[in-house]
Structures are given as structure tokens and as C-alpha cells.
Amino acid sequence: EAQVTQNPRYLITVTGKKLTVTCSQNMNHEYMSWYRQDPGLGLRQIYYSMNVEVTDKGDVPEGYKVSRKEKRNFPLILESPSPNQTSLYFCASSFISGRAQETQYFGPGTRLLVL
Amino acid sequence: QQQVKQSPQSLIVQKGGISIINCAYENTAFDYFPWYQQFPGKGPALLIAIRPDVSEKKEGRFTISFNKSAKQFSLHIMDSQPGDSATYFCAVKRSYQLIWGAGTKLIIKP
Numbered sequence: 062e063a064q065v066t067q068n069p070r071y072l073i074t075v076t077g078k079k080l081t082v083t084c085s086q087n088m089n090h091e092y093m094s095w096y097r098q099d100p101g102l103g104l105r106q107i108y109y110s111m112n113v114e115v116t117d118k119g120d121v122p123e124g125y126k127v128s129r130k131e132k133r134n135f136p137l138i139l140e141s142p143s144p145n146q147t148s149l150y151f152c153a154s155s156f157i158s159g160r161a162q163e164t165q166y167f168g169p170g171t172r173l174l175v176l
Numbered sequence: 177q178q179q180v181k182q183s184p185q186s187l188i189v190q191k192g193g194i195s196i197i198n199c200a201y202e203n204t205a206f207d208y209f210p211w212y213q214q215f216p217g218k219g220p221a222l223l224i225a226i227r228p229d230v231s232e233k234k235e236g237r238f239t240i241s242f243n244k245s246a247k248q249f250s251l252h253i254m255d256s257q258p259g260d261s262a263t264y265f266c267a268v269k270r271s272y273q274l275i276w277g278a279g280t281k282l283i284i285k286p
Contacts, residue, residue: 065219092272101185103265103276104220111272119273151219157272163208165274167219 063088065168067152073174074142082137082171084152091157093135094119094165095127097148104151110135111157142175149173179203182266182277190285195253197280199266202247208269209242211251214279215262223264224251256284 065086074080086093094109096119106119110129124146126138135154139146152168181200189195199209210225226233226240226249233240239252253260261284266277 094273096276101278103180103182103278104274105276106273109273153219163210163225163269164222167221169217169219 063166065152065154065166067150067168067171069171070169071172073176075176076143077141080139080142080173082139082150082152082173084135084137084168085133086135086152086154086166087133088154088166089132090154090166091132092165093129093152093154095125095135095137096151096153097121098151098170099148107137107150142173144175147173147175179275180266180268180277182280184280185278186281186283188283188285189256191256191258193256193284195251195256195260195282195284197251197264197266197282198248199250199268199277200246200248201268203268203270204247206268206270206275209240209249210267210269210274211238211240212265212267213262214265220265253282256282258284258286260284 068083091112095107096104098104105121107125108127110116150171153165155165179202183198211223212220213223214220224235224238226242237254242249264280267274
């Protein structure tokens, strides 16, 4: 089954404790992206990647890191989480060429609470 | 800056009625205008989308109306059903990036 998976689905942590949220897709997509979803703000892009070893900042990158060492994986790293990073996080992926690039496929989300 | 304004924030419609959600954007460089549907506990999923060279696109009970001069587009759900209850997001595409509206929580009352 074609899908984007994220782990963990729920996470409670404390301020300053480094954490990683994993994202993996099995559709051979070049493009991968991380969003955060907050009430009243919609989805805001954190980082995106056009392909292996190619990453770039989105609209709200502060406090986050990413890496793209393999095509299928795009982990999101919070080196020193703070309470304002409490949010619902989504990973998404798509192709980058042709009409297929226009559809982004989303993971199920990771709900993060930083105390 | 907010480039996509979506309204209303929430909407309650009777079963069988028409649900209408609106979006306005601020930049003419966008070339793709999708609507995504999100159910609780799930990620958003593409529902329907339109390109700026057409004014309307219909897929089943879902229709997008697009007004390029006014920089507005809207989602119409005909014969709304309880299963349509979800959060709906409009978005605009800039290069490889999607810029999202704030979302509309739609509730269809039986």
C-alpha cells in the first residue's frame, strides 16, 4: 500500500530534551515536506526537500532541523524543544515533475506536547 | 504575511444542503489551487483542484469556482452528507510549495 508513515504518533516531552520524528514514504517521491498544524493557522511549512541531500527552509524553520540521507526518509529533529513547538506535525511527499507533482500525500500526523 | 484567507472558520449545514467555503489569495503567481479534506486523526487528502485557465471544475458533488480577476476561489459541496463533516483547507501552489488557508470545520447535521 502506498503510504507515508510517521512515528511516533503521540509524544510528550520536556523542554530541552532532543527528539526526532521519523517520516518514511514508499512511493519513490522526490519531494518531502514537514508541516505544523495549529488551530486558526492552517498548515505551515517547516522544511522541505527536493531530493536526497537537498533541503531548504519553509516558512517556520526556527528550532527545527531535517536531513535527507535516503530518498524514502525525512526525519524532523527538534534539538531543544520548547513549549511553543507543541503542535500537530505532518509529513508529506510528492513527485516533482509533471501533473503528478501537484498532489501531496500526507502522513497520519504526530501530536507533540512539550512541557 | 497571510497570502491565503479562508472563510468561514466553521460552518454548520443541514443534510442535503449546499456547503460553500471561500478562499482569497494575494499573489498572481500561483498556478494551482487545490482543496484538501481532513478527517479527525488523519492527514489532509486532496479532494479537488483547479488550474487558473478554467473557471469551474466539478467532480461529483464537489465543485470549485475560480475567479481569477477577483483572486478568489470557492468550494461548493452539493447535497451535503454527514460523511462530509471534516476540516477543509484551500491552498495555493507557488513553485513546489503549497501555501494553506486556515481551514474550515464543516459539520453536516443529519
